[in-house]
Amino acid sequence: MKKDYTSSYTDEATDTVVEVPGIILAANRHVLRTEGIVVEALLGQGEALDDYSRNLQNESVREKELKNDLLEMEIKMKKLALEILENKDQAAAQLFALLNPQPKPKDTEAEAQEKPAALVR
Numbered sequence: 001m002k003k004d005y006t007s008s009y010t011d012e013a014t015d016t017v018v019e020v021p022g023i024i025l026a027a028n029r030h031v032l033r034t035e036g037i038v039v040e041a042l043l044g045q046g047e048a049l050d051d052y053s054r055n056l057q058n059e060s061v062r063e064k065e066l067k068n069d070l071l072e073m074e075i076k077m078k079k080l081a082l083e084i085l086e087n088k089d090q091a092a093a094q095l096f097a098l099l100n101p102q103p104k105p106k107d108t109e110a111e112a113q114e115k116p117a118a119l120v121r
Contacts, residue, residue: 005021005022005023006019006020006021006022007019007020007022007023007024008020009024009027011029081096081100084096
């Protein structure tokens, strides 16, 4: 037999071509039961998640990282506001107010009643 001879096997179900050295005597397919997949994922090199589950897990981690980043930025803004107050820096306070606008307070019921009602057509 030639030492450099290779045989190829095509899996009809997946159209996967496998090339092996020598002559193929038999080709067997084995299906792992669910327990075997879990054991392989825990002990072996396998991964137990499909693409959707993996992406869902990645997005969950990303969401938590973004929330942590947002909290960190809010803390920095509050520290900056305290520093501006302590230094009594008017220019910095005006810039801070431009970057961090405060929400307008809602009208009280008395003020709302004093305003004329909108015309309805």
